[in-house]
Amino acid sequence: MRTGKSARIVVVGGGVTGLSTAWWLAQRGIDVVVFEKGIVGWEASGRNGGGVGHDYSPLFAEEQRLWPNLSDMLGYPTEFRPNRLQIALDEAQYNRAKDAVRIANHVGKEAQALDLEELREFVPFVGDNAIGGFLFKFGGHANPQRTVQAYAWALQDLGGTIMQNTEVRSFEVSGGNVKTVVTDSGVFGCDGVVITAGPQTRPLLAKVGVFIPLALARLEMIVTAPVPLMRVGIIGGNGLYGRQTLRGNLAYGGGPHEWLSFEEDGHKRRLPTTSLSQFIAKRLQQLYPKLEHIRVIRSWAGIVENTPDGRPVLDRLPYLDNVVVGTMSSVGFGLSPASGRALSELALDGTCNFADLSSMKLSRFDGLATDWQAAKGWTPPERSHTSTMARVGQ
Ligand SMILES: Cc1cc2nc3c(=O)[nH]c(=O)nc-3n(C[C@H](O)[C@H](O)[C@H](O)COP(=O)(O)OP(=O)(O)OC[C@H]3O[C@@H](n4cnc5c(N)ncnc54)[C@H](O)[C@@H]3O)c2cc1C
Structure with missing residues (x-):
C-alpha cells in the first residue's frame, strides 16, 4: 500500500530515545514522523527507575547540563529532582x-x-x-512516564507527527539509501531514518543486512x-x-x-x-x-x-548513508536528552557536534566471537517456575 506520504526524517520507535531525537529534529524545523508499534513510552522508557547520571559516558556533560532545564525546554514537567x-x-x-x-x-x-x-x-x-x-551532588531522577509524555507533547507542539500502533516492518533501499519505510499502515517516503527501537533494534537492522550484537x-x-x-x-x-x-x-x-x-x-x-x-x-x-x-x-x-560492553551504540550505519541507529544498552533514560540531540545531529550533520562518539560506534564489535552471549553467560535459562526460584535464591 503506497500512502503517498513522506517525511524528511522517519524515527522508528517512540521511547525516550526516539521521542527526544524527533524533538531535537523538530527544533531545527525538520519535518519528522515517529512510528511507534504500540503506545509511546509503553516499553522500558515508561517502566524504568528514572535514574539520571551516567558519569562514564561521553554524553555525561550534556546529560547533566540539560536535565535541570528539561521541563522548561519541553514546556511540560519531567519531575526532575x-x-x-x-x-x-x-x-x-x-x-x-x-x-x-x-x-x-x-x-x-x-x-x-x-x-x-x-x-x-x-x-x-x-x-x-x-x-x-554517600551523597552525589549531581545527576538525580525524573518521572519516566511524565518525561515520555513531555517529549511527545513538546514534539507535537513543534509540528512533529507521532503515529502510534504503527509497526515498521521493513525498509526499501536504493542506491545505498533507505528511500521508503514499510509499515503495517502503508509505505512512507523519507530522506533519512533513525532507528531507536530498543530491544527490536537487532531484528530491524537485520532487515537491512546489518548485525548488531544485543x-x-x-x-x-x-x-x-x-x-x-x-x-x-x-x-x-x-x-x-x-x-x-x-x-x-x-x-x-x-x-x-x-x-x-x-x-x-x-x-x-x-x-x-x-x-x-x-x-x-x-x-x-x-x-x-x-x-x-x-x-x-x-x-x-x-x-x-x-551490548557486549554495556554501552550504547549511537552511529550511522555502514553501507546505508541515511540510516542512524541509537540503542541504549540499559542506560537510555538518563542519557535521553543528550542521546536525542546526538542522534539528531548524526542524522542531519553526519556528526555529533558536542561530544566525541567514537567509543559508541558499531564497528567496535567487528570480529566479535559468535558465541559472545554464551561466553558472558547472558543466555536464557530454562523457563520454569523452579528455575526462576532457584536463581532468585542464589
Ligand atoms: C526496570 C528498568 C529500570 C531501568 N532503570 C533505568 C534508570 O534508572 N536509568 C536509566 O537511564 N535507564 C534505566 N533503564 C533503561 C531505560 O529504560 C532504557 O535504556 C530506555 O528506556 C531505552 O529507551 P529507548 O527509547 O531507546 O527504547 P524503548 O523504551 O525500548 O523504546 C523503543 C520503542 O520502539 C518501539 N518499536 C520497536 N520495534 C518497532 C517497530 N518495528 N516499529 C515501530 N516501533 C517499534 C517499541 O514499541 C518501543 O516503544 C531501566 C530499564 C528497566 C526495564
Missing part, C-alpha cells in the same frame, strides 16, 4: 560506593561520604544495619504505598536502584537480569513474577528496616537490550 544517595549495608557495598565517589570526583563532580547521623538526616528510615552513606534482559520494579518525602529522591543500596515519587511512593528495582531470547520478547514478559517481586521487596526491607510493614501496591517488568 537533583542529587543522589547511596546506602551501604556491608563492607563490599561501602567500597563500591567509595569507588563511585572517586570516579565522580575524577570527572569534576562533588560526591562525599556521610556518617550515619548525616545519612539519617536525609533518610530517616535507615536502620542499625547501615554502615554508611542480548535481551527482563527487569522488575515494585512500588510501595507513600511514605513521608525525603530531601533526596533517588537512593540506591543493597543491590537496588530506585526513587521516591513526588507522592511519596518508593519505586525500586534490582537484579537479577533474566536473560531472554528475541522470540520471548512478548507481552507476557512485561508481567511481574511473584518470586522476583518478593526478592526486591525483601532487599528493600533490609535497606529500610523501619518500613518493614509498608505495603507493596504495584509491580511491573520491562525489557532492556544490552
Whole structure:
C-alpha cells in the first residue's frame, strides 16, 4: 500500500530515545514522523527507575547540563529532582560506593561520604544495619512516564507527527539509501531514518543486512504505598536502584537480569513474577528496616537490550548513508536528552557536534566471537517456575 506520504526524517520507535531525537529534529524545523508499534513510552522508557547520571559516558556533560532545564525546554514537567544517595549495608557495598565517589570526583563532580547521623538526616528510615552513606551532588531522577509524555507533547507542539500502533516492518533501499519505510499502515517516503527501537533494534537492522550484537534482559520494579518525602529522591543500596515519587511512593528495582531470547520478547514478559517481586521487596526491607510493614501496591517488568560492553551504540550505519541507529544498552533514560540531540545531529550533520562518539560506534564489535552471549553467560535459562526460584535464591 503506497500512502503517498513522506517525511524528511522517519524515527522508528517512540521511547525516550526516539521521542527526544524527533524533538531535537523538530527544533531545527525538520519535518519528522515517529512510528511507534504500540503506545509511546509503553516499553522500558515508561517502566524504568528514572535514574539520571551516567558519569562514564561521553554524553555525561550534556546529560547533566540539560536535565535541570528539561521541563522548561519541553514546556511540560519531567519531575526532575537533583542529587543522589547511596546506602551501604556491608563492607563490599561501602567500597563500591567509595569507588563511585572517586570516579565522580575524577570527572569534576562533588560526591562525599556521610556518617550515619548525616545519612539519617536525609533518610530517616535507615536502620542499625547501615554502615554508611554517600551523597552525589549531581545527576538525580525524573518521572519516566511524565518525561515520555513531555517529549511527545513538546514534539507535537513543534509540528512533529507521532503515529502510534504503527509497526515498521521493513525498509526499501536504493542506491545505498533507505528511500521508503514499510509499515503495517502503508509505505512512507523519507530522506533519512533513525532507528531507536530498543530491544527490536537487532531484528530491524537485520532487515537491512546489518548485525548488531544485543542480548535481551527482563527487569522488575515494585512500588510501595507513600511514605513521608525525603530531601533526596533517588537512593540506591543493597543491590537496588530506585526513587521516591513526588507522592511519596518508593519505586525500586534490582537484579537479577533474566536473560531472554528475541522470540520471548512478548507481552507476557512485561508481567511481574511473584518470586522476583518478593526478592526486591525483601532487599528493600533490609535497606529500610523501619518500613518493614509498608505495603507493596504495584509491580511491573520491562525489557532492556544490552551490548557486549554495556554501552550504547549511537552511529550511522555502514553501507546505508541515511540510516542512524541509537540503542541504549540499559542506560537510555538518563542519557535521553543528550542521546536525542546526538542522534539528531548524526542524522542531519553526519556528526555529533558536542561530544566525541567514537567509543559508541558499531564497528567496535567487528570480529566479535559468535558465541559472545554464551561466553558472558547472558543466555536464557530454562523457563520454569523452579528455575526462576532457584536463581532468585542464589
Ligand atoms: C526496570 C528498568 C529500570 C531501568 N532503570 C533505568 C534508570 O534508572 N536509568 C536509566 O537511564 N535507564 C534505566 N533503564 C533503561 C531505560 O529504560 C532504557 O535504556 C530506555 O528506556 C531505552 O529507551 P529507548 O527509547 O531507546 O527504547 P524503548 O523504551 O525500548 O523504546 C523503543 C520503542 O520502539 C518501539 N518499536 C520497536 N520495534 C518497532 C517497530 N518495528 N516499529 C515501530 N516501533 C517499534 C517499541 O514499541 C518501543 O516503544 C531501566 C530499564 C528497566 C526495564
